[in-house]
Amino acid sequence: MTSIASNAHPDAPIGIFDSGVGGLSVLRHIRAQLPQEDLIYFADSGHAPYGDKTEQQVIDRSLAVAGYLLQQGAKALVVACNTATIAAIKALRARYPDLPIVGVEPGLKPAAAISRNGKIGVLATERTLRGDKLLALREQVSSATGATFILQPCVGLVERIEQSAMGSDPLDATSAMLDRYIAPLLAQGVDTLVLGCTHYPFVQDAIERTVRAHTSEPVTLVDTGDAVARQLARLLDAASLRRTSNDAPRLLGYTTAKVEALAQAFAGLLDLQPPVAYLSV
Known part of the structure; x- marks a missing residue:
């Protein structure tokens, strides 16, 4: 120490x-x-x-x-x-x-408090979603609130955002990747999306466009x-x-x-x- x-x-x-x-x-x-x-x-x-x-x-x-x-x-x-x-x-x-x-850490507690139907999608890296800390938090919040958390690993999204920040990655490529990860969550009825990586708020506008392309229902984004x-x-x-x-x-x-x-x-x-x-x- x-x-x-x-x-x-x-x-x-x-x-x-x-x-x-x-x-x-x-x-x-x-x-x-x-x-x-x-x-x-x-x-x-x-x-x-x-x-x-x-x-x-x-x-x-x-x-x-x-x-x-x-x-x-x-x-x-x-x-x-x-x-x-x-x-x-x-x-x-x-x-x-x-x-x-x-x-x-991904904002599971605030997401559970905000969600109207208790169905929450969690966007994060594979390592984050495999971590004992995250899995224990999911169990704790689910037990306390009844919320269901659907974990979506976003393979390659961090690298895509890093490239975009340097101006070397086209926006449509990022949008296509977001569509691949977010559309299945929306199809399962989530009304809240947790941005479980500090990179993700930088593509929040693109995430919101992806959501609007798939549903007219309001979906809340959680950034911690x-x-x-x-x-x-x-x-x-x-x-x-x-x-x-x-x-x-x-x-x-x-x-x-x-x-x-x-x-x-x-x-x-x-x-x-x-x-x-x-x-x-």
Whole structure:
């Protein structure tokens, strides 16, 4: 176990990481709710996707990235990746028991609360849907609410979104893939779709078009990025680590792949142009 309690300071940055650019959807919510905070975003694109890795591989990558972010003085860690949360959050909390750590998980509870007919589709990577954490959560929520969760692995969608963010993938190819995954769920009568990967909110418009093409019934989409930011704020407050003033909040980007790709994703997805650097972590 590693303690950081003696080093944590409100002026320190928050570390956020994902296997690629999907975690930028979470970063967007964090910037909105915690505008005074300095942020470091780490895209482990050189080792993406996490969805086809073994659990131990994801744990090893998560620990390596977290270690680097803590070397940069991070006071809190956001695992902005559903697959990494499912596989590695326990290992991260065991390694850093005094560090505020927030993970993401598919929003099954809010989906069950929102759904009108109790039929909910869950879009996620294969690794996320196979994880014990997700399966246990499904059982818990189903038992408590009577909701039925239909799990749909979206093989290749993360890579497609990554390519689209770099302008190298046609929109119609993404739409065709979404149609293949979403149409069967709608045919089974789901009225709620959980976006179970942080990449998926970036194609929310395309998902909504796909839904409208197959049904005139209202279908609600659930994105948990806002809840992640709220939980981060609560943990910072509990540890007296929230920054209350900052005239020039900083945002830094790091990647284990091409700098240009992450820079383009920042610009294209969030209209931001932070400094971006390559790392061989």
